Amino acid sequence: xxxxxxxxxxxxxLLSLGALMILAPYIFMISTAGKTQSDIFTSSLSLIxxxxxxxxxxxxxxxxxxxxxxxxxxxxxxGLIFFFQVVVAIPxxxxxxxxxxxxxxxxxxxxxxxxxxxxxxxxxxxxxAFDRMSLLNSYTSLVAPFTISVFxxxxxxxxxxxxxxxxxxxxxxxxxxxxGIVARVIVPNAWPAVTAFAIFSVVAHWNDLYWxxxxxxxxxxxxxxxxxxxxxxxxxxxxxxxxxxxxxIITLPLVAAFLLAQKRFVEGITMTGLKG
Amino acid sequence: xxxxxxRGLKKSxxxxxxxxxxxxxxxxxxxxALVGPSGCGKSTLLRILAGLDHADSGEIFVSGRxxxxxxxxxxNIAMVFQSYALYPHLTAGQNIAVPLAMKRxxxxxxxxxxxxxxxxxxxxxxxxxxxxxxxxxxxxxxxLLDRKPGQMSGGQRQRVALxxxxxxxxxxxxxxxxLSNLDANLRVHARGEIVELHRRAGxxxxxxxxxxxxALSMADRVAVMIGGNLLQLAAPDVIYNDPAHIEVARFVGQxxxxxxxxxxxxxxxxxxxxxxxxxxxxxxxxxxxxxxxxFVKLSPSGRSGLAGRIERLEFLGSEVIAxxxxxxxxxxxxxxxxxxEARDLIAGMKVxxxxxxxxxxxxxxxxxxxxxxxxARQEPAYV
Ligand SMILES: Nc1ncnc2c1ncn2[C@@H]1O[C@H](COP(=O)(O)OP(=O)(O)OP(=O)(O)O)[C@@H](O)[C@H]1O
Ligand SMILES: [Mg+2]
Numbered sequence: 001x002x003x004x005x006x007x008x009x010x011x012x013x014l015l016s017l018g019a020l021m022i023l024a025p026y027i028f029m030i031s032t033a034g035k036t037q038s039d040i041f042t043s044s045l046s047l048i049x050x051x052x053x054x055x056x057x058x059x060x061x062x063x064x065x066x067x068x069x070x071x072x073x074x075x076x077x078x079g080l081i082f083f084f085q086v087v088v089a090i091p092x093x094x095x096x097x098x099x100x101x102x103x104x105x106x107x108x109x110x111x112x113x114x115x116x117x118x119x120x121x122x123x124x125x126x127x128x129a130f131d132r133m134s135l136l137n138s139y140t141s142l143v144a145p146f147t148i149s150v151f152x153x154x155x156x157x158x159x160x161x162x163x164x165x166x167x168x169x170x171x172x173x174x175x176x177x178x179x180g181i182v183a184r185v186i187v188p189n190a191w192p193a194v195t196a197f198a199i200f201s202v203v204a205h206w207n208d209l210y211w212x213x214x215x216x217x218x219x220x221x222x223x224x225x226x227x228x229x230x231x232x233x234x235x236x237x238x239x240x241x242x243x244x245x246x247x248x249i250i251t252l253p254l255v256a257a258f259l260l261a262q263k264r265f266v267e268g269i270t271m272t273g274l275k276g
Numbered sequence: 277x278x279x280x281x282x283r284g285l286k287k288s289x290x291x292x293x294x295x296x297x298x299x300x301x302x303x304x305x306x307x308x309a310l311v312g313p314s315g316c317g318k319s320t321l322l323r324i325l326a327g328l329d330h331a332d333s334g335e336i337f338v339s340g341r342x343x344x345x346x347x348x349x350x351x352n353i354a355m356v357f358q359s360y361a362l363y364p365h366l367t368a369g370q371n372i373a374v375p376l377a378m379k380r381x382x383x384x385x386x387x388x389x390x391x392x393x394x395x396x397x398x399x400x401x402x403x404x405x406x407x408x409x410x411x412x413x414x415x416x417x418x419x420l421l422d423r424k425p426g427q428m429s430g431g432q433r434q435r436v437a438l439x440x441x442x443x444x445x446x447x448x449x450x451x452x453x454x455l456s457n458l459d460a461n462l463r464v465h466a467r468g469e470i471v472e473l474h475r476r477a478g479x480x481x482x483x484x485x486x487x488x489x490x491a492l493s494m495a496d497r498v499a500v501m502i503g504g505n506l507l508q509l510a511a512p513d514v515i516y517n518d519p520a521h522i523e524v525a526r527f528v529g530q531x532x533x534x535x536x537x538x539x540x541x542x543x544x545x546x547x548x549x550x551x552x553x554x555x556x557x558x559x560x561x562x563x564x565x566x567x568x569x570x571f572v573k574l575s576p577s578g579r580s581g582l583a584g585r586i587e588r589l590e591f592l593g594s595e596v597i598a599x600x601x602x603x604x605x606x607x608x609x610x611x612x613x614x615x616x617e618a619r620d621l622i623a624g625m626k627v628x629x630x631x632x633x634x635x636x637x638x639x640x641x642x643x644x645x646x647x648x649x650x651x652a653r654q655e656p657a658y659v
Pocket of ligand 2: 318319320358452
């Protein structure tokens, strides 16, 4: 048993190649964050920096970019968006999944339509509206357009449909109102769906550049990707080492959060049947 | 006044009639088993009684009070669900406490954090905890109170579900196949316990099951529902010995009753040698003859009875089930024999099948029971 079957070797090689291709940009990012300016622009392409320049690059990034503000904005915006999305979507999905009312069919169609319309289609009217309300450059304009997530409604809907009706019947017999059922029965049992949705929502909005670029023009409200863009445009110029260090800093919170909650996330995703 | 009366309940789902006018009275302190095959609308009926669903027409009275404007929570009807429906995120103790908390604590007192600061709630919570422990003691689940449903066995969950339903002292008790998820031994044990609990509490109970043996053994009266119709409501022995409808006769009894096609002619039923006289006027034509397997005897010599063959023998310990086929008509007949009667029998052999004519029941073409003249029952069967 010291020969490994050829099929397995091929499979392993293919998978490794795929993983390498996906990881390459990140590896390169880390490597660049540790190089000096001259090291980056040499013609030879090496992964290991000739001189470890991590500390200097990170110091530069922290000095030139208001990192704390950016990260704080990212946390506030993502947190608020996620909070409102869940608060709106859970009761909505519950009603559509478990209550019988005449507009249910129509609402289902609207949700489907909503899934098809991207933010880019409504960006201009939204921008004009926020401008008229003098709400550009505010958390409101960053958060408000995303508070109703049809994707969240759709995902929770699927999850709630699978919840046994008898559980809700028992709750009604025990004297709970419909809102009571949502708060006391649905929410405590919906965390797998909520954690799975949290990944999609937080990753999407943490990394979003398009919408902040439209409604924010001041550093004070810039989200991490927008802040990086200012940094590149205004200060860094071609200082890629510092830029990569800054990129690394804004990517790390997501990676750390995922690693910390990995078990729950994976559980949530497998339990909601969402893979891909 | 009945504890619970239903008057002509009808319900259909998208054009499919599920309940066709069900009327039923449950008297104070009574235990009624509602039995019927899977999918006949038993759970639907219970849901309507509990106020979780609405009937298309018909009325429900609890102690004479019309329930139609009353919400599910205010009917004071408790229900044990087929799946138990325990809250998965709460411990057994918390599960049992929910109905009490919803009833005794005010809306603001139930709030997390804020609620625990309000005056008066502490005494109420102590009272709830006390009642929960008392109920747990009654059902012998004290040691389970800190476990979540996922950490309990089926039988333990069933008890917790029972405790949650009983703890608020309902005026009516509905149970939807509470034992169907238990293994056979535990089921027989739990039957006895439920009957015992009912005797002690005296709450009128409507107990749904698809197991006819469970219904016959537990209930004061049995209601047989088939295809959305309540065919008979009577004491267990009447249901078994004197079924009002062919479907009732078929559904109750294990092995199933023998149904043999026969002909009605001039007020008499004719099948081979059996010719009972009918008391009711029936048009000439096909009818059905029902004979329970215990009233069929086999004669190994073939000297008496109808000629037939044994196709299969099932040995069940205290009894032997013989599946026979009659030579003349080709009908299959099942006999339930004591082991000593079956000693000489082997599969494939020719036998005489003796049907006890005085035990025959006659059912009309629509399945309604037709009475036969008492005198005719004694008439010698085989000529
Ligand atoms: N919400 C619903 N929509 C459509 N049809 C339904 C609905 N609920 C029940 N039915 C149908 O009504 C019929 C009776 O269902 P019900 O659950 O009352 O049966 P049951 O007698 O309790 O059966 P079982 O012994 O299997 O529990 C079934 O044919 C079922 O498909
Ligand atoms: Mg059922």
